[in-house]
Amino acid sequence: MSSDLFNSDLSVVNVGLDSFADAIDGAGGQAVRTDWRPPAGGDGSAGRAVAALINDAQIDAANETAFAKYLAAQPILEGVGRAGDCLPGMGERTITHSGPPVAWEDMCGPVKGAIIGAIIYEGWAADEAVAKSLADSGEVTFAPCHHHSAVGPMAGIISPSMPVWIVKNSDAGNMSYCTLNEGLGRVLRFGAFDAEVLERLNWMQDVLARVMGAALEGLGGIDIKTIMAQALHMGDEVHNRNAAATSLLIKALIPPALRSGLDQAEIAAAIEFMAGNDHFFLNISMGGCKSMLDAAHGVAGSTMVTAMSRNGVEFGIRVSGAGDEWFTAEAPVVDGLYFPGYSMADAAPDLGDSAITETAGLGGFAMAASPAIVQFVGGTPADAILRSREMQQITLGRNAALTLPALNFGGTAAGIDVRQVADQSVLPIINTGIAHKEAGIGQIGAGITRAPMECFAKAVRWLADNKAPG
Amino acid sequence: MSALQKIFPNMYRDSVALMRLSAEASDLPGIEAVSAIMATEANIALLAEAGLLDGATDAGPNDLLLVIQGGDDTAITAGAEFIESALTETAEGPSEGGGAPALPHSIETALGTHPAANLALISCPGEYAGAEAMKALRLGLDVMLFSDNVALEDEVALKTMGDELGRLVMGPDCGTAIINGVPLGFANVVRPGNIGLVAASGTGLQQVSCLIDDLGGGISQAIGTGGRDLNSQVGGRAMIRGLEMLASDPGTEVIVLISKPPDADVAKRLMDLASACAKPVIVNFLGADGGAGTLEEAAHLAVAAGNGETADIKNLPRHNLDADALEKARAALGSGQGSIRALYSGGTFAYESMLILQPLLGTIWSSSPLNPDGLLNDPWQSRGHTVIDLGDDIFTRGRPHPMIDHRLRGERILQEAADAETAVILLDLVLGYGSHDDPAGELATAINQARDIAEAAGHWVHFVGFVCGTDADPQHAARQAEVLGNAGVLLTPSNAQAARLAADIVGSGS
Numbered sequence: 001m002s003s004d005l006f007n008s009d010l011s012v013v014n015v016g017l018d019s020f021a022d023a024i025d026g027a028g029g030q031a032v033r034t035d036w037r038p039p040a041g042g043d044g045s046a047g048r049a050v051a052a053l054i055n056d057a058q059i060d061a062a063n064e065t066a067f068a069k070y071l072a073a074q075p076i077l078e079g080v081g082r083a084g085d086c087l088p089g090m091g092e093r094t095i096t097h098s099g100p101p102v103a104w105e106d107m108c109g110p111v112k113g114a115i116i117g118a119i120i121y122e123g124w125a126a127d128e129a130v131a132k133s134l135a136d137s138g139e140v141t142f143a144p145c146h147h148h149s150a151v152g153p154m155a156g157i158i159s160p161s162m163p164v165w166i167v168k169n170s171d172a173g174n175m176s177y178c179t180l181n182e183g184l185g186r187v188l189r190f191g192a193f194d195a196e197v198l199e200r201l202n203w204m205q206d207v208l209a210r211v212m213g214a215a216l217e218g219l220g221g222i223d224i225k226t227i228m229a230q231a232l233h234m235g236d237e238v239h240n241r242n243a244a245a246t247s248l249l250i251k252a253l254i255p256p257a258l259r260s261g262l263d264q265a266e267i268a269a270a271i272e273f274m275a276g277n278d279h280f281f282l283n284i285s286m287g288g289c290k291s292m293l294d295a296a297h298g299v300a301g302s303t304m305v306t307a308m309s310r311n312g313v314e315f316g317i318r319v320s321g322a323g324d325e326w327f328t329a330e331a332p333v334v335d336g337l338y339f340p341g342y343s344m345a346d347a348a349p350d351l352g353d354s355a356i357t358e359t360a361g362l363g364g365f366a367m368a369a370s371p372a373i374v375q376f377v378g379g380t381p382a383d384a385i386l387r388s389r390e391m392q393q394i395t396l397g398r399n400a401a402l403t404l405p406a407l408n409f410g411g412t413a414a415g416i417d418v419r420q421v422a423d424q425s426v427l428p429i430i431n432t433g434i435a436h437k438e439a440g441i442g443q444i445g446a447g448i449t450r451a452p453m454e455c456f457a458k459a460v461r462w463l464a465d466n467k468a469p470g
Numbered sequence: 471m472s473a474l475q476k477i478f479p480n481m482y483r484d485s486v487a488l489m490r491l492s493a494e495a496s497d498l499p500g501i502e503a504v505s506a507i508m509a510t511e512a513n514i515a516l517l518a519e520a521g522l523l524d525g526a527t528d529a530g531p532n533d534l535l536l537v538i539q540g541g542d543d544t545a546i547t548a549g550a551e552f553i554e555s556a557l558t559e560t561a562e563g564p565s566e567g568g569g570a571p572a573l574p575h576s577i578e579t580a581l582g583t584h585p586a587a588n589l590a591l592i593s594c595p596g597e598y599a600g601a602e603a604m605k606a607l608r609l610g611l612d613v614m615l616f617s618d619n620v621a622l623e624d625e626v627a628l629k630t631m632g633d634e635l636g637r638l639v640m641g642p643d644c645g646t647a648i649i650n651g652v653p654l655g656f657a658n659v660v661r662p663g664n665i666g667l668v669a670a671s672g673t674g675l676q677q678v679s680c681l682i683d684d685l686g687g688g689i690s691q692a693i694g695t696g697g698r699d700l701n702s703q704v705g706g707r708a709m710i711r712g713l714e715m716l717a718s719d720p721g722t723e724v725i726v727l728i729s730k731p732p733d734a735d736v737a738k739r740l741m742d743l744a745s746a747c748a749k750p751v752i753v754n755f756l757g758a759d760g761g762a763g764t765l766e767e768a769a770h771l772a773v774a775a776g777n778g779e780t781a782d783i784k785n786l787p788r789h790n791l792d793a794d795a796l797e798k799a800r801a802a803l804g805s806g807q808g809s810i811r812a813l814y815s816g817g818t819f820a821y822e823s824m825l826i827l828q829p830l831l832g833t834i835w836s837s838s839p840l841n842p843d844g845l846l847n848d849p850w851q852s853r854g855h856t857v858i859d860l861g862d863d864i865f866t867r868g869r870p871h872p873m874i875d876h877r878l879r880g881e882r883i884l885q886e887a888a889d890a891e892t893a894v895i896l897l898d899l900v901l902g903y904g905s906h907d908d909p910a911g912e913l914a915t916a917i918n919q920a921r922d923i924a925e926a927a928g929h930w931v932h933f934v935g936f937v938c939g940t941d942a943d944p945q946h947a948a949r950q951a952e953v954l955g956n957a958g959v960l961l962t963p964s965n966a967q968a969a970r971l972a973a974d975i976v977g978s979g980s
Contacts, residue, residue, distance in 0.1 A: 003638050005612045006691060006719050008588055010650040013580045013611065015602050016593030020616070020655060023903035024591075026944075027659065029652030032584040035573035038598050051601040054578055055608045074480050223532040229482035390572070393579060398560035401481060409487065411560035423605070424575035 040422040046457035049464035050422045053303065058468060059321075059419075062301035066320045067396045067415045069299070070360070074170040075291035077222040077284055080213040084160025086177055087148040091160070095119070096145040098156025098353040099311025100326040104135050104142055108312030108348050110191030113439020114155035115142070117193025121201050122159050128193075146307055146318065149294065150177040151286045151353035154189035154435055155312075162201070163209035167224065167287040172295045178287035180204055180212070183277040184443060189352075191439030203269075211257055211270035218256030222249070224288035227281070228362065229402055232412070237370040238285040239354060239363030240431040240446055245281035250274050286353060289360035296320055296415070303463055304396060305416035308359045308428065308451055312351040312435070317455045319418055322462055329454030334434050336447015337375065346444055348437040355430045355451070361399050361414025364429035364448055365391045368406040373431070381406060387429050387448075388413065394420040394428065418463065421456040474546045475527065478534040478557060482508065488534075495553050500545025501538065506553055509535040577605050591654055592641075593617055599642060600624035607631050607639070615641030615696070616655050622703055625696070629707040638711055644694035645672030646902075648679065655694075656873065656904035659942035663688015665772045666722035668712035670695045670729035671756075673816030674765055676902060676938050678728055678754070680947075681769035681964060683940050687776050690722040691715075697817075700732035706740055713740070717747050724775045725751045726768055730821060731758040750775040756818070757825050757840075764822060764966040789962050789971035799960070799975050802930045803893050810972045811886040812857040812896035813879055815872040816938070819898045819965045820859035826969040830977060831855050837864055852886060855976075857896075873905045880916035887920035887931050894932045894972045895920070898965060899954065901939025901947055908945065910937075910953035917957045932975055933959040936968045 011030040014021040021031035040046035053059060084092055095118050097111055107115070116131040119140065125131035134140060145152045152158055157179075164177040179189075182200060186192040216222065227248050234244035250271065257267050274280045290307075297306040302320035309316055316326040331349035338344070357363035367374070368388035371381045385406050391413040392398070398411030416428055427450035434445040483491075488506045495504040505522050507513040509529030517523040522537045529535040536553055540546045574580040577590055590606035592599050596619025603613045603620075607628065615628075620642035632639035640647055646669075647654040651662055658676055660683040669675035672694060679689050693715070695708035709727060716722045725747065727740065732755060744751035752775065753761035754768035762768035767783045774781035791799070810827065814820040817838075824834045834840065835856040837849035846856065849864050858865075860872040860879050872879045879897075886892045899909050906912060917933055924931045935954060939947035951961055962968040 003612050003636055003715065005588055005638060006650060006715065006721065008650075009586075010589060010652045011584060011587040012652070012654070013577050013584070013587045013590045013606070014593075015577060015590060016616065019904065020591055020593060023657075024652055024654065027652050027903070029650070030584075030587075032580045032587050033573055034577070034580050035575055036594055036602075037575060038595070039576070039601065044597055044601075047598055047601045048604075051604040051608070054605045055610075223480055225480060226482045226532045230484075233484050393575070400558050400560045403483075420576075420578075424579060426575060 037425045039425055040457045040460065041425050041453040043453070043457040046422055046460050049460040050419055052464045052467065053419050053460060054423065058301050059303055062299050062321060063304055063396050063415070063417065066296040066299040066302040066304045069172060070292050070296040070415060071399060071401070072171045073292035073295040075167050075176070075224040075288035076170050077216060077224055077287070078166045078168050079216045080163050080180070080209045081166050082160070083158045083162045083164045083177070086164055086166060087150050087158065090148050091141070093139065094141040094143060094160070096143050096148055096150060096152065096156065096158045097311060098145060098152050098154065098351060099309045100314050100316030100328050101144055102311045102313050106313055108351065109437050109439045110348055110351065110435045111155045111157070111312050113191025113193055114157040114188050117188045117191070117197060118157050118159040120193060121198050122161055144309070145353055146309060148177075149175055149290070151290045151356050152179050152189065153181070153282060153286065153354045154352045154433070155191060156353050157188060161205060163205050165284055165287050167291045169291045169295050174291065174294050176287050176291040176294060178283045178290070180208060181277060181280050181283045183273070184279070186440060186442055190435050190442040192442065193440065207266045208270050208273060211260070211262055211267055212253070214260035214262055215253045215257040218260055219252065222252055224284060225401055228285065228288065231281075232366060232369040232402060233405055235370055235372050237363050237366040237373070237431065238281065239357040240433065241370050241373050242281040242285065243278040245285065246274065246278055249281050249284065282354065285362065286356050289356045289362065292360050293356065298323065301468060303418045305359055305418060308355040308430070309353045310350040310355065312348050315350060315452050315455060317451065317459060319459050319463070322459065322466075325462060327455045327458040327462065329452035332449055332452060334432055334445070334447045334449045336432075336434055336445045336449070338434070338445035342436070342444035346436055348435045350432060350449055351435050352432070354432065358428055358430045359416060361395070361402060361412040364431040365414070366402070366404060366412045367429070367431070368404045390426060391429060393424060394426050418456050418459040422453070422460045425453070427451050427453060472541070472543050472546050473537070473539045474550055475523075476536040476550060477509070477527070477529045478536065480532050481534040481557065482532070483534060483557065491553060491556055495538070495549050498545070498549050498552060500541040501549045502541070503539040504537070504549060504553070506534060506536045509533045577602065577611070578609060581609055588612060589614060589649065591616065593655070596620050596642070600628065603628050603639065604631065607635055607637050612638040613640065614644055614647055614654055614694070615639065616644060617641070618643040622698060625698060626703055629704060633707060633711065638693070638715065639708055640694045641696040643698070644696045646675050646692070647694045648689055648692035650691070653903050656900070656902055657692070658683075658902035658940050660940055661688035662690070664690055664721065664723040664776050665726060666690045666716035666719065666724070667692040667726045667728060668695060668709050668716065669693070669727075670697055670699050670709065671818040673900060673938065674728045674756070674818040676816075676900060677765040677819070677965060678726060678769050678772070680938050680940050681766055682773055684963065685769060685773040687773035690719065700729050700736050702733040702735065706732060706736040709740060710743060713743055713747070713751070717749060723749060724772050725749055726754060726772045727751065728754045728765070728768065729756070730818070731755050756822055764826070764964075765818070766964040766966045787967065789967040789974065791960060791971055791974075796974055799932055802932070803975075804929045806890055807893040807929055808976050809852075809891040810855045810857075810894045810896055810976055811852050811889075811892050812972070813882050813886070814857070814859050814898050815861055815879065816898050816900055817859040817861055820857050822965055823896065823969040824857050826966060827855060827857065827973055830973040837862055852889070873900050873909070876906060876909060876912035876916070880912065883916045883920050884923060887924045888927065890927065890929060892931055893976045894934055896968060896972045897933065897935035897959070899935060899937045899939075899950060901937065901943040901945040901950060903944065905945065910950040914953050914957040917959065921958070933957070934962070934968050934972045934975070935959045936962045936965055938965075
């Protein structure tokens with residue numbers, strides 16, 4: 001085999017000194033200019049690992065398979081169940097949390113608070129002190145939601161008695177679960193566990209779950225992707241803005257709820273509860289995204305990211321071809337917009353499983369759909385469009401089912417490729433709420449952040465080390 | 471009259487978008503009616519009322535239902551294909567807002583927009599350069615690796631991979647090349663022609679290509695290999711590949727190989743390949759026996775061979791100063807003035823100069839001497855006859871290369887002029903892409919200051935130099951030479967002649 005360099009017009013990809021490109025253009029050649037930056041943020045060993053993974057036929061085929069499974073997934077909201085009964089492997093003394101694994105003693109304030117609240121809610125302890133000592137004792141198992149086919153926003157706490165949305169991917173059959181959204185303010189997912197919080201959780205477990213379950217039964221399920229697709233055309237990116245999707249959900253649920261034969265006062269309370277919370281759809285969005293991405297997980301050789309998630313201490317990602325591995329880094333504190341009286345100094349590091357939406361091509365990736373919240377990305381719709389376009393550079397493809405009007409109805413960028421993140425040093429963008437670092441104070445701001453490069457550097461090293469020969 | 475019904479399950483599109491799409495499809499030839507709708511009860515009722523739907527459909531509210539009526543099946547199939555491709559199209563059309571697309575951040579993304587690219591020119595910091603070169607090879611590109619500080623084992627790995635893939639890997643530390651007439655890196659604008667070069671030395675390649683141009687010849691391709699290519703570990707992989715490529719290139723009739731003396735086994739392999747080649751191969755391994763002795767001789771041999779002639783290199787001029795002028799130059803020197811101080815920006819020029827001077831003058835001191843006993847203890851301080859390469863790492867650490875920034879060389883010129891021993895300051899001036907815009911102007915300023923210093927100390931210093939470049943270069947060789955001439959520099963056509971002239975000025979005559 002020999003190079004045919006001398007027999008073709010010279011076209012030069014220029015990596016480095018721009019003056020060389022000027023010379024090539026000046027002399028009648030064609031220079032393809034790059035805005036090169038050190039791969040993997042300058043991590044040399046990760047940069048070399050990427051070089052070993054680029055343009056590999058086996059990896060590309062694996063990614064095609066994984067991405068096709070993601071595209072084909074049809075997450076259907078089927079009903080509401082009890083976490084202990086639904087979540088695979090959960091058992092009766094497990095509490096799940098957001099993000100990668102973390103030991104009780106290392107957890108951040110909001111997660112610890114939410115766990116104490118969950119222990120009291122379950123009746124395993126009567127008060128905070130007893131709950132703490134129970135958590136200390138090791139008698140309660142703590143595990144990531146992601147290890148039990150589930151996701152949870154912020155602290156992500158799921159205990160066995162809690163109601164969960166049941167999502168089935170009608171294409172591949174995989175099941176996913178997510179808690180029901182409690183609303184804003186003093187809520188368990190920000191670490192609050194006072195009487196009002198526990199009372200609300202009990203009401204959700206009893207009334208809300210019953211009404212939602214009956215309404216969904218009446219409907220025979222709701223296609224989550226269709227609501228997402230509509231909401232993207234109505235100003236939501238279905239992570240930090242869910243106003244339209246929540247309205248569409250309520251619209252779908254009211255008729256079957258009214259026909260369910262349940263107590264009218266309960267139905268009214270449930271509808272009022274949904275109507276009072278613009279983020280009610282968020283947890284369903286997360287469950288839907290989890291459903292699509294779990295379908296793509298476990299394809300040997302694939303470099304597609306199937307989860308990005310944070311526990312308030314560490315940021316972790318999972319990759320389709322890397323099995324149960326987590327690739328983690330310190331969770332960043334979000335430099336966002338803060339509510340009056342709060343600042344970055346009050347913020348917990350990035351927290352929650354909700355970055356599953358970005359992993360599925362929504363949230364920050366679909367920022368162009370959501371002019372209402374562009375203040376978080378620099379202020380203009382043009383900035384939002386730039387973010388969505390930038391994400392096209394690090395993804396395997398576009399999702400034709402989820403289109404963005406501002407990009408002339410182009411599909412949203414989806415299927416993050418760890419190779420591209422590392423090779424281009426372009427980090428996935430994430431829209432996120434910001435929790436107070438102390439338990440129970442709640443949300444103190446919102447903004448955008450980027451996934452840490454270290455996660456992707458570790459992932460490409462692992463993938464290069466574990467690459468199939470040939 | 472024919473009709474088609476198609477369900478796209480679980481596909482959502484906005485009703486306005488669907489109406490527009492339906493309208494576009496109904497303009498296609500042979501189509502009478504098209505309706506694409508979300509299959510809600512209300513929409514299905516509308517279709518039925520419009521007579522577009524017979525009976526029931528399996529489509530539900532989350533499904534997209536397409537109904538087409540038209541003259542024949544072909545038209546309907548075309549209409550359905552039109553709609554289906556519009557529905558599954560993921561790319562966006564031209565969009566307002568958002569600005570121009572940003573430049574690609576990687577070689578792979580650059581290839582996404584320019585799939586016909588065939589070479590990567592890599593000049594990023596050395597610690598990242600090996601990985602970039604590997605990506606380029608994996609992506610099917612030939613590589614020119616300008617960056618230095620790439621580990622030797624990485625160079626071996628890259629060139630081995632290049633051989634496996636049938637790709638050329640020029641470098642690392644490949645400063646110059648000319649491919650298909652396009653200068654890459656630090657390269658001169660030379661006439662196209664039938665002579666192909668493969669060089670392990672950047673300035674060697676520049677000198678030979680410029681002299682060939684000056685002698686009326688031209689260059690087909692000029693391939694750089696990087697300075698370590700011909701050592702025992704790398705084994706001359708790039709030079710061998712370059713030689714093979716030129717041997718089979720119909721545009722190349724004569725081949726020139728340029729290098730410092732290679733590893734003995736590598737040299738033998740190359741000599742064997744050269745003699746087996748069907749084209750004339752001129753070997754210029756500086757300082758080795760056989761072949762061309764100097765870069766200038768290599769250029770003469772190549773041009774002659776390109777014209778089907780033989781060069782009389784035994785009778786090339788020693789230099790271009792006549793006996794009278796030489797005598798005058800000697801007479802201008804004081805009794806204590808006997809030393810040459812050669813301040814080069816090109817490493818190969820320094821090397822060739824030492825090869826010429828040492829037999830004539832004895833020990834030549836240097837920071838990279840021919841023999842270890844000529845090593846300068848302090849590279850910043852000359853003694854006796856000194857030849858230094860200011861492009862050496864010792865001098866460039868933390869500052870630009872002297873072909874780009876002349877400040878360091880300017881300072882050293884003043885330092886040498888102040889030394890009462892200095893008789894001749896020997897300089898190269900390298901032009902071409904990548905070099906300083908006006909190096910002669912920079913040097914002339916330093917030379918004029920140096921003359922003032924020497925004069926104040928009561929002695930005269932000679933400046934001898936040559937211009938490596940062509941009149942087609944951005945700096946224009948003739949104009950640069952004129953500036954140096956006006957500053958009183960004795961100019962020769964080549965480095966070899968400059969070195970011999972310097973030797974003759976300080977020597978007792980030849």
